[in-house]
Amino acid sequence: MLFQLTAAGMTTPADSATETRKVNPFDVIKIEGNFNVVLVPGSACSLKVTAGKDILPSVLNKNTGTTLSISMxxxxxxxxxxxxxxxDIVQISLNINGSVSSAKEIKADNLALNLDGNTGGTLLLNVKMLTFNSTTEKDLVVKGKAGKCIGKLTGDGNTDMSELKVEDMTIEKSDDGDLKIFAHPDLSATMEGTGKITYYGNPKKKIFHIHGNGQIVEGK
Incomplete structure (x- = not known):
C-alpha cells in the first residue's frame, strides 16, 4: 500500500479521501469503532471523515434529536x-480504538465525558461541572479547569488530570492504573484496586477512603 505524508507529519494511505458530511445541530456525541477523533470547538456543528476510499462508505453517521451517532x-x-x-456540547461518549484530542479549549457549563474501549489522547476543558466516567485501557491526559468534577475510573489506563485545575473534586478509582489530579480547596477520593492516586493543589479539605492495596499520596 502506498502512503503519503500529511502536513501534520502523519502518514495516511495514499488512496485516502476526506468527506464533509451534512449533520444537524447536536449537543451530544456518541462514537463507537476504530476512530481517531479531533474535536474542534467553534460556532457551528460539522463533521469531516478521512479514511481510505474503500472504508469511507462504511463510516455511518446519523442524527437522532440532538444526538450525533457515528459508527462503522x-x-x-x-x-x-x-x-x-x-x-454548546453537553455530552461526549466514546467507545473507540483510537485517540481523542481537542483543537482548542472545550467550553461548557455542564459536560458529561464518557470514555470506554481503548480511548487515549489529550483533551483541554473549561467547564463549570464535569461528570467523568472512564473505563479506557489507554493513557489519557485532561487539562484546563473545572469548577466541580465528579469522576469514576474503572479502566487500567493511566490518567493524568494534574493540569485540570478543579475547585471541588469527588473521584472514585477502582482499577490498577495511576491517576494524577489537582484539587483546591476540596477533594474527596475513594481508592480500590492496586493503583495509585497522586493529588496536587494542596486541598484544604481532604476526605480519603482506601480499600485494598491502593495508595493516595500528595504529589511533590
Whole structure:
C-alpha cells in the first residue's frame, strides 16, 4: 500500500479521501469503532471523515434529536479520522480504538465525558461541572479547569488530570492504573484496586477512603 505524508507529519494511505458530511445541530456525541477523533470547538456543528476510499462508505453517521451517532459497519477493517465541529456540547461518549484530542479549549457549563474501549489522547476543558466516567485501557491526559468534577475510573489506563485545575473534586478509582489530579480547596477520593492516586493543589479539605492495596499520596 502506498502512503503519503500529511502536513501534520502523519502518514495516511495514499488512496485516502476526506468527506464533509451534512449533520444537524447536536449537543451530544456518541462514537463507537476504530476512530481517531479531533474535536474542534467553534460556532457551528460539522463533521469531516478521512479514511481510505474503500472504508469511507462504511463510516455511518446519523442524527437522532440532538444526538450525533457515528459508527462503522460490522466487519469493517481499518480506521478513520473524524474532525467534529462542536458548539454548546453537553455530552461526549466514546467507545473507540483510537485517540481523542481537542483543537482548542472545550467550553461548557455542564459536560458529561464518557470514555470506554481503548480511548487515549489529550483533551483541554473549561467547564463549570464535569461528570467523568472512564473505563479506557489507554493513557489519557485532561487539562484546563473545572469548577466541580465528579469522576469514576474503572479502566487500567493511566490518567493524568494534574493540569485540570478543579475547585471541588469527588473521584472514585477502582482499577490498577495511576491517576494524577489537582484539587483546591476540596477533594474527596475513594481508592480500590492496586493503583495509585497522586493529588496536587494542596486541598484544604481532604476526605480519603482506601480499600485494598491502593495508595493516595500528595504529589511533590
Amino acid at each position: 459497519k460490522p466487519g469493517t477493517q481499518g480506521s478513520a479520522t473524524l474532525e467534529i465541529g462542536i458548539k
